Structures are given as C-alpha cells and as structure tokens.
Amino acid sequence: MPVHRLVLLLTALVVVSLPCPADLLWFDGSRSAGGPPGKLLSDNDGYWGDCVLTGVEYTCSPRPDNPSDHWRDQPDRYGRRLLDGRPHGNWWTPLGATGPLAVTFDFKRGCAFTEVDVDTRSNRVALKVEVAADAEGPWSTVAERSRDDCPDQPFHRLPLRQPALGRFLRLTVDAGGLTYVDEVLVWGDAQVSPETPEAYQPVTPAPVASEIASMSIPGIEKTAFSDAVFWEWQRHLGSLVRQRGVWSQVSTWDSITHRPLLPKVDEICREVRLTMARNEKECLALALTNTSWEKPWQTTVGLSPFRAEGSVSGEARQVAGELRVAGAIGSRNYGVNIGPLFSADNLLPPGLMRRYLTNAAGIERFPQLNLSRAGSVFLWVTVNTQDAPPGRYLARLTCAGGPSVLLRAEVLDVTLPRPRVWLQTWSGTTSQFPFVHDDRDRREVAYKASLGTTVWNGWPEPGSQAALAREPGRTFFHIWGIGDYGHRLYGGGVDPGKLTAEDAAKIAGMIREHVAKATSLGLSYDDWYVELTDEPGKGNSPAFGALCRLIRQADPQVRIYCNPSFWVGNGCLPDDDVYASLSPWYNECIDVSSPIYLLLYERPKCMTLFGAPRLVRAFYNVCTQSAKSERAAQVQIYRRMAWDAFGYGWNGWGFYSYYAPRGNPWNDFDAEWYTGEDMPDYQMVYPGPYGPVPTRQSEDVREGWEDYCLLTLLRQQGQDAVVKALLADYAAGGDPSELRLRALQAAAAH
Numbered sequence: 001m002p003v004h005r006l007v008l009l010l011t012a013l014v015v016v017s018l019p020c021p022a023d024l025l026w027f028d029g030s031r032s033a034g035g036p037p038g039k040l041l042s043d044n045d046g047y048w049g050d051c052v053l054t055g056v057e058y059t060c061s062p063r064p065d066n067p068s069d070h071w072r073d074q075p076d077r078y079g080r081r082l083l084d085g086r087p088h089g090n091w092w093t094p095l096g097a098t099g100p101l102a103v104t105f106d107f108k109r110g111c112a113f114t115e116v117d118v119d120t121r122s123n124r125v126a127l128k129v130e131v132a133a134d135a136e137g138p139w140s141t142v143a144e145r146s147r148d149d150c151p152d153q154p155f156h157r158l159p160l161r162q163p164a165l166g167r168f169l170r171l172t173v174d175a176g177g178l179t180y181v182d183e184v185l186v187w188g189d190a191q192v193s194p195e196t197p198e199a200y201q202p203v204t205p206a207p208v209a210s211e212i213a214s215m216s217i218p219g220i221e222k223t224a225f226s227d228a229v230f231w232e233w234q235r236h237l238g239s240l241v242r243q244r245g246v247w248s249q250v251s252t253w254d255s256i257t258h259r260p261l262l263p264k265v266d267e268i269c270r271e272v273r274l275t276m277a278r279n280e281k282e283c284l285a286l287a288l289t290n291t292s293w294e295k296p297w298q299t300t301v302g303l304s305p306f307r308a309e310g311s312v313s314g315e316a317r318q319v320a321g322e323l324r325v326a327g328a329i330g331s332r333n334y335g336v337n338i339g340p341l342f343s344a345d346n347l348l349p350p351g352l353m354r355r356y357l358t359n360a361a362g363i364e365r366f367p368q369l370n371l372s373r374a375g376s377v378f379l380w381v382t383v384n385t386q387d388a389p390p391g392r393y394l395a396r397l398t399c400a401g402g403p404s405v406l407l408r409a410e411v412l413d414v415t416l417p418r419p420r421v422w423l424q425t426w427s428g429t430t431s432q433f434p435f436v437h438d439d440r441d442r443r444e445v446a447y448k449a450s451l452g453t454t455v456w457n458g459w460p461e462p463g464s465q466a467a468l469a470r471e472p473g474r475t476f477f478h479i480w481g482i483g484d485y486g487h488r489l490y491g492g493g494v495d496p497g498k499l500t501a502e503d504a505a506k507i508a509g510m511i512r513e514h515v516a517k518a519t520s521l522g523l524s525y526d527d528w529y530v531e532l533t534d535e536p537g538k539g540n541s542p543a544f545g546a547l548c549r550l551i552r553q554a555d556p557q558v559r560i561y562c563n564p565s566f567w568v569g570n571g572c573l574p575d576d577d578v579y580a581s582l583s584p585w586y587n588e589c590i591d592v593s594s595p596i597y598l599l600l601y602e603r604p605k606c607m608t609l610f611g612a613p614r615l616v617r618a619f620y621n622v623c624t625q626s627a628k629s630e631r632a633a634q635v636q637i638y639r640r641m642a643w644d645a646f647g648y649g650w651n652g653w654g655f656y657s658y659y660a661p662r663g664n665p666w667n668d669f670d671a672e673w674y675t676g677e678d679m680p681d682y683q684m685v686y687p688g689p690y691g692p693v694p695t696r697q698s699e700d701v702r703e704g705w706e707d708y709c710l711l712t713l714l715r716q717q718g719q720d721a722v723v724k725a726l727l728a729d730y731a732a733g734g735d736p737s738e739l740r741l742r743a744l745q746a747a748a749a750h
Contacts, residue, residue, distance in 0.1 A: 024435040028155040037115035038187035045664055046085030046433035049689040052190040053351040054107040055199025061102045064095035082184045085433045094182040100174035109196040112163035112188045118156045119183040122175035125150055131166035185434055200354045203667050204330030216261035216376040217328050219358020220336045225260040230293050230374050233262040244297050245288050245402040252285045254632040256338055261287045261376040271406045274383055277414040280706050281384045283699050290371040297371045300400045309392035318388035321395050325366045326378040327357040331628035331668040338630055339695055341380045346688035356666040383409050412748035416709040420474050422616040422652030424455040427660045430687035443691035445469045452705025459517055481530025482507055489540055490533040496546035508554035515555055529559035529592045537566045538581050545585030559591035559615060572598045579605035592616040618652025625680035627697045635696050639736050642704030646711050647727050657682040710743050717750045
C-alpha cells in the first residue's frame with residue numbers, strides 16, 4: 001500500500017478504550033487509573049478485553065539463540081513466544097541474544113499505536129520504539145529510553161505522547177550484554193475493513209451445510225434441518241408465522257442442541273413458572289427462534305423487573321432476574337455444544353467471540369441479537385429471591401418487534417438454612433493478562449461463593465480472595481502443611497522407618513507456625529486444616545500415617561486432611577488392599593476425609609473408615625473434563641454429588657475442578673501445544689474481561705448446594721419419612737429437579 005494512502009486511512013482511526021469501572025491492577029503488582037491504554041493489537045494470549053486481532057507476526061535481528069524462539073522441540077513453530085501470555089504457554093522461557101535485540105512487528109494493516117509494554121527479566125534495559133508505514137522504512141522514532149533512565153524492574157510501559165501511525169513497529173531492547181525479552185504488548189487501534197479483516201482464525205471451523213440445510217444454532221450440526229422440514233414447521237404455526245420470532249422453553253439441565261430448535265405450536269410463548277424458596281436462585285432456559293427462512297432477524301431482548309402479582313406499585317426488589325445468552329463452543333470429545341453463558345457486561349470482544357464461538361455473529365452485541373435465517377438463540381434466566389415475602393411475582397421476557405413471555409415465580413413460605421458443608425473445587429479463579437480491573441477478585445469470589453463453595457486455598461490474609469470469601473463458621477481454609485516433606489511424600493521419598501527426632505522437630509516447628517498464623521487471623525482449629533500431599537495410595541500410605549502422627553504429637557488439635565485415591569491403571573485397588581493400607585492410622589488421624597468417589601461403592605471395609613464420625617466426611621470426583629457435554633449425566637453430576645453426600649449422612653463433597661484449563665481456556669484443542677500432553681481442560685467457567693463466565697455446569701453446583709439445604713430443613717422439621725422417600729426415589733434414578741420441587745412443597749406444608 002502506498003505511504004500516502006496508508007496515512008490517509010490511519011488519520012481516520014480513533015483510539016477507543018472500553019469504559020472501565022475500576023482501576024487496573026497489572027500482573028507485576030503496579031496500578032494505573034482509568035481504562036486500558038487502547039485496544040490490544042499484539043494478539044497476546046490471555047487477554048479477554050477490547051482488542052483487534054491483527055494477525056501480527058514478528059522477526060528478530062539477530063535471530064535469538066539464547067534461548068531461541070521456537071516452541072519446545074519444534075523449530076518450525078517459530079515466532080510466538082513474545083505473544084504467548086502469562087496465564088498459559090511457555091511464558092517462563094524468554095527469547096534472548098547477546099547485544100541489542102531488535103524485534104520488528106508486522107501488524108498486517110494500518111495502526112495507531114498508543115503504548116508499547118515490554119516484560120524482560122533483564123530488568124534495566126535501553127528501549128527504543130520506531131514506527132514505519134512500509135517494511136523498508138523510513139522509520140520514525142516515537143519512544144526512546146536509556147539504561148541509565150530505566151528503573152530496575154522487569155515490566156516497562158512506554159505510553160506514546162500521541163498516536164503513532166504505521167503498519168510496522170520496531171522495538172530495540174539492549175541489556176548491555178545478554179538481552180532477554182519475555183513478552184511485548186502493543187496497544188492502540190487498527191484498521192479493519194473488507195480488505196484487511198480481523199484475523200479471527202476460528203478454533204472450530206464451520207461445518208459444511210448439505211441438503212439445503214440450515215442450523216438452529218450456527219456451527220452445531222445436530223441442529224441442522226432441510227428447507228422442507230422448516231416449511232412443514234411453518235405450516236403448523238398458523239397465525240404465529242406472522243410473528244418475527246417465537247419463544248419456547250427448553251431443557252434447563254439436559255441436551256438442547258441434539259435436534260433442531262423448532263418448537264411445537266403448544267410449546268410456543270407459553271407462560272414459564274418457577275416455584276421458589278424465599279432465599280434461593282433458580283434457573284430456566286428458553287430459545288428464541290426466527291420464523292423466517294428468507295431473512296435474518298435483528299432484535300434486542302430484555303427481562304423486565306419482577307412485580308408482585310396484582311400490584312401496581314412497581315418493582316419487587318426482593319425478587320430479581322438476570323438474563324444471559326449462550327455461546328456455542330467446540331470441544332475435542334463432545335463436538336460443538338452450548339457452553340459459556342454471557343451477561344451483557346462481561347462479553348468477550350467481537351474478534352475473540354468469532355475466534356472461539358460458532359454462533360458469535362448472532363450474540364456478540366448481546367442484548368442485541370442477530371438471528372440467522374430460521375436460526376435460534378439460547379437464553380438463560382436466573383431468578384434470585386432475597387428474603388422475598390411469600391407470594392406470586394411476574395416479569396416479562398421481551399424481544400423488540402416480537403412477542404413476549406410471562407415469567408411467574410411463586411415464592412413459598414420456606415427459608416433455606418445454611419448448614420456448614422465442606423464444598424471443595426481444587427482450583428483458583430479465572431484471570432486475565434496483563435492486567436485485571438481491581439474489583440475482579442470481588443466478582444470472582446462473589447460468583448464462586450454463590451455456588452456454595454466453602455473451601456479456599458491459603459490463609460485469609462487481608463486483601464486475599466480467601467479473606468474476601470471468609471464467612472465465620474462456614475468457610476474452611478486449606479493449608480499446605482509440612483513443606484518439602486509433602487513433596488517428598490507424594491513422590492514416595494519418605495521412609496517411615498527413617499523419620500528421626502530432627503524430622504519431628506522440623507514438623508513441630510511448621511505446625512507451631514501454622515497455629516500462630518491461625519490465631520493471629522482469629523481462626524479456630526475447626527476453620528482450617530493441613531494437607532500433607534495429594535491423593536495418597538498404597539505406596540506412600542505408611543509414610544502418610546507416620547507423618548500424621550508427628551503432627552498429632554506437635555499439636556493434637558490441628559486438623560489433618562486426606563483424599564485417598566489408590567489409583568492404579570484405570571481404576572482403584574480392591575477394598576481389602578485399600579483398607580489394609582489405611583486402617584492402621586486413618587480414623588485415628590484424619591479430620592477432613594475426602595476419598596475419591598470410586599472408593600465408596602461395594603467397599604464395606606473402606607466405608608467403616610470413611611463413614612466414621614469426624615469434622616468433615618466427604619468425597620470427591622474428577623469430572624470437569626466432561627463439562628463440555630450437554631447431556632444431563634455430565635451437567636447434573638455436580639447437583640447429584642450433594643444428594644449423594646446427604647444420603648450418606650455426610651457434610652461435604654468436591655470435584656476437580658472449577659477452573660484448571662490446560663492451555664488457553666477458550667480453546668479445547670490446544671492442550672498438547674501448551675503442555676506437551678493430550679490433556680483435557682478441567683474447567684466449568686470461562687474467563688471474561690471482568691470476571692467469570694458461567695456455564696450450566698457451574699450453575700448446577702449451586703442447585704446441589706441448595707438441594708442439600710432444603711433436605712437439611714426437612715430433617716430439622718422432623719420430616720424424616722419425607723426425606724427417606726426422597727432419597728429412595730433419588731437412588732432409583734429420580735430427577736433432582738422434580739425431587740427438589742416435592743421437597744420444597746413438603747417444607748412449605750409443614
């Protein structure tokens with residue numbers, strides 16, 4: 001492109017920053033006021049905010065050799081290390097060269113650069129930024145700083161006094177010897193046009209339509225249908241065909257996209273009803289379907305405030321609704337399915353939506369929707385009662401230019417108790433690189449705690465997520481207990497017969513430190529516990545027991561945790577073997593018991609251990625590798641755990657994991673690229689720019705927690721016969737949603 005034409009295009013660019021509700025907290029701990037310094041132009045993994053996917057590429061001079069810029073042992077995968085982000089990738093490996101290192105970025109389009117950020121473990125470096133419209137120059141210096149003027153820190157931000165126009169950006173970094181560069185981030189705005197579209201690089205290619213097929217949800221082949229099928233559906237609509245769209249209720253917890261979303265006439269625009277306690281959340285799912293084969297339909301959806309039935313006084317603030325839209329996302333093992341549930345204030349930018357979601361074009365401006373011809377959109381409604389008076393409450397789900405649906409919530413005179421349970425998810429929360437808004441932790445904790453989660457890693461130090469989540473008498477704090485002894489124990493490196501008085505003294509010292517820390521934070525012994533190592537088995541069980549006894553000698557009141565696995569090959573060892581390994585010490589030493597669920601079935605000897613009275617009796621499941629399925633067996637497993645725990649008479653359950661992706665959390669096909677292993681993601685939420693993006697699986701965790709509360713209430717009311725009948729029907733395969741309604745009605749009638 002000629003220089004003069006490029007400059008004309010660039011002068012039309014306007015740098016826009018997203019409105020920001022809070023200051024920014026950068027990954028190095030620094031803060032900045034106001035919004036981002038522009039849109040991200042350099043495609044760094046792990047950033048979910050406003051960006052332009054430029055498809056940027058870079059070259060280095062000299063070519064890095066210490067270390068070189070290739071992926072693991074794959075020399076052909078060159079030139080991405082500076083963009084691989086901090087939440088995943090091999091970001092711990094920089095690229096390096098002796099002497100000054102010049103990196104030239106080609107953004108494939110005209111840009112207006114506003115800031116360049118450099119992360120380098122060389123710390124004090126000379127920096128120079130140049131911009132050009134053409135690869136051959138001329139180059140214009142837009143920022144420069146000497147080593148003498150450089151602070152001794154790894155992260156350097158270089159805001160530009162005014163937008164610098166160009167397609168190419170050259171960054172020169174000089175550490176005065178061996179120069180390392182870990183990550184480069186470039187901000188501003190960029191040209192997007194038919195000639196220079198965003199480099200979406202979709203993770204899941206769109207399937208090829210055949211037999212004149214359309215799809216209810218773009219990208220989900222299971223929802224495909226022919227024109228003849230659609231016209232037959234239209235014929236049955238009668239007068240409803242004159243509406244631009246129709247509403248229908250779909251399954252809340254089971255498969256939705258296993259067939260076309262073409263509802264029967266008697267299912268269309270029907271009133272939707274919920275029965276609720278005075279203090280709970282309930283969910284429901286609806287589809288909005290375009291009645292036209294010929295034209296797409298653009299509309300805006302909304303959910304009105306709830307009002308008491310018969311009231312003319314306005315909003316009933318103790319009953320609140322929230323509306324989300326579902327993205328369709330690809331997976332390695334389950335195809336394309338409904339996954340993330342977006343709120344309007346936590347959408348990915350359009351470019352990333354189109355990279356990761358097959359239905360992005362229809363939902364990327366939510367609550368504005370663009371329904372494809374004969375297409376549908378899946379919407380998720382959450383209703384929250386907050387000490388609401390008993391009665392009936394009404395709201396309307398609307399779409400501009402189309403019909404509405406009446407939502408009727410009946411609140412019964414039932415208040416759920418909040419029994420103390422141990423609900424563990426073995427993970428942290430979502431994040432973003434290179435910064436988060438400084439209220440993100442509050443959002444993260446609020447959502448995760450709303451699911452019933454009570455276990456948090458680490459001490460509740462001021463400013464930590466654990467401190468934000470702390471609820472006296474309910475939360476537990478999971479503490480890594482005996483340092484390197486735990487790491488050695490995991491690898492079978494502790495011989496119980498060779499533990500010495502010196503070992504006992506070291507462990508006693510660590511335990512005293514834990515007790516002092518807990519006391520300083522106002523925690524009782526029942527508020528925290530120590531973990532020795534993860535998932536002990538036959539090989540390290542004797543050493544585990546020996547170390548537990550040393551902790552007991554140091555302070556018999558300290559609570560000890562154990563999650564036995566005994567995993568060998570593709571299953572667990574037999575009952576006799578597990579019992580023989582655990583029985584000498586388990587009931588004597590363990591206060592927080594959480595065996596893998598496979599150790600609970602047809603194992604009468606083990607159950608004499610796991611069912612014995614103690615502070616926490618729980619179990620855990622490894623299951624979120626299946627969280628991308630739509631089937632009820634994979635969606636409702638989290639709810640069923642609560643029923644199983646209550647049936648055993650236990651007070652805890654857990655699963656792996658709330659958020660433990662292997663690589664980019666939005667890409668289920670990249671684990672081998674990032675980790676070198678074909679590992680699934682273990683996650684049930686996705687990271688948004690402002691906090692977590694839920695899924696039906698994460699919402700189902702809350703359903704289980706509230707079911708446990710409801711069953712607890714029935715028992716408190718003395719309705720043991722009702723509880724027994726409910727548990728029997730559950731064990732026979734009953735649907736937890738239906739059982740929950742029976743339980744709620746029984747509690748209200750008491």
